Amino acid sequence: MTQWIYRIAMIVALLAILLLPTLIEKRRSKRRRGEFLRGRTPVSDDDFTRALGLANEVDCRLASAIRRAVALQLKVPAEMIHPTDAIQTLLFDLQCQVPDLMAAAQGVIAHELSIPLDPVYEFALSENGRGPLDAATFGGYVGFYIEYFHHLIRGSAVKYE
Numbered sequence: 001m002t003q004w005i006y007r008i009a010m011i012v013a014l015l016a017i018l019l020l021p022t023l024i025e026k027r028r029s030k031r032r033r034g035e036f037l038r039g040r041t042p043v044s045d046d047d048f049t050r051a052l053g054l055a056n057e058v059d060c061r062l063a064s065a066i067r068r069a070v071a072l073q074l075k076v077p078a079e080m081i082h083p084t085d086a087i088q089t090l091l092f093d094l095q096c097q098v099p100d101l102m103a104a105a106q107g108v109i110a111h112e113l114s115i116p117l118d119p120v121y122e123f124a125l126s127e128n129g130r131g132p133l134d135a136a137t138f139g140g141y142v143g144f145y146i147e148y149f150h151h152l153i154r155g156s157a158v159k160y161e
Helices: 002-037 045-051 057-074 087-093 098-113 119-127 138-155
Strands: none
Touching: 002 087, 045 057, 057 098, 057 138, 087 098, 087 138, 098 138, 119 138
């Protein structure tokens, strides 16, 4: 009988050891998101794209879609991400992995164009200090992907409207 109690206690202890870090990190992430959102005012898509200086309807739609995709990764409402937010703040304070942040924007572009992306172009710009994560602000990050989008349109036979 004591062997069974010992085995059950070991299983419970093992589960606690394995699950505790995950539970602690979820709690920390929730607290960080709360701190990020506290006191912020929402910014509409129109105000967001206006702040980026975008007037073209396609660019505005793409910028808003990138913002929504990144917001999903960060687990915050899209309207709470401002063009002036520092990229490093979004990455580190909200605990987002760099590949996830980049994949969010790349996925939007791939979906909009339905053509393959050009990782060589993106990598070359990143190597020269002009990549998406070299931008100081989220607006600069979105601007990089708008430029990347136009590069893909120019380089393809697809006419995008």
